[in-house]
Amino acid sequence: MLLVWFLPKQQHRSHWQSIEVLRLPSGPVDIMAHPPLGAGALRDILVHHDSPEQRSLAVSTISHLPRKQSIPLLQLALKDVSDDIRLLAYAALESIENQINEQIACYQQRYEQQPHPDLAHVIAQHYWELCYLGMAEGILRKHYLAQAEQYLRGSFQHTGHADYSLLLGRVLLEQQRPEEAMAYLKDARQQGGQPEQVVPYLAEAAYQVKDYDQAREYIFSLADKSGNRLSQVKEYWL
Incomplete structure (x- = not known):
């Protein structure tokens, strides 16, 4: 107590610390630096x-x-x-x-010269990206989704793959066709698709067809991850 009394901790009178105003980067080089x-x-x-x-x-x-x-x-x-x-x-x-x-356009030209399921999948991914990122609305968005579905279905004639089934299921969900989407999403899961990637869309499809018990089962089958958005959805369904 005597030490504290005679040697008190130094008190800072200034409660604010001025800092330099941050300059917004305007180019890729600035952003990297x-x-x-x-x-x-x-x-x-x-x-x-x-x-x-x-x-x-x-x-x-x-x-x-x-x-x-x-x-x-x-x-x-x-x-x-x-x-x-x-x-x-x-x-x-x-x-x-x-x-x-x-x-x-580049991938379509290559696909016309030599049709290959991987090229069809890449083209479908780009059409999906335009919709997923919100670059298209209305009729144009419907057209892009239809094109994505067309190329994905063309790729299924040659081979089946979990990524292909998952993407087609997501495209069908966006087209408000949950029954068809569920079949491809289940196929993606059977072919070894990651549960964290497939199960949320299966739950969404089940919810859209009003099969709430099945949606709850899908949600509860997901692993718990604190702070994850899906964990918040899971808590809501408890």
């Missing part, structure tokens, strides 16, 4: 920052992120009050879509 801000921070800049220059830099940074992260943020930027920012976001989205379509 300096880790970018998280998707949440970039979204906040798009929604709340008053400076059009900062929002424009945020869009440039978002353009170099993985597609799954960048596309929702770019679609949000399409609602910006600034014409320049909307045009920048639209150009970035159009570039992504053009890249995927160019890959589809």
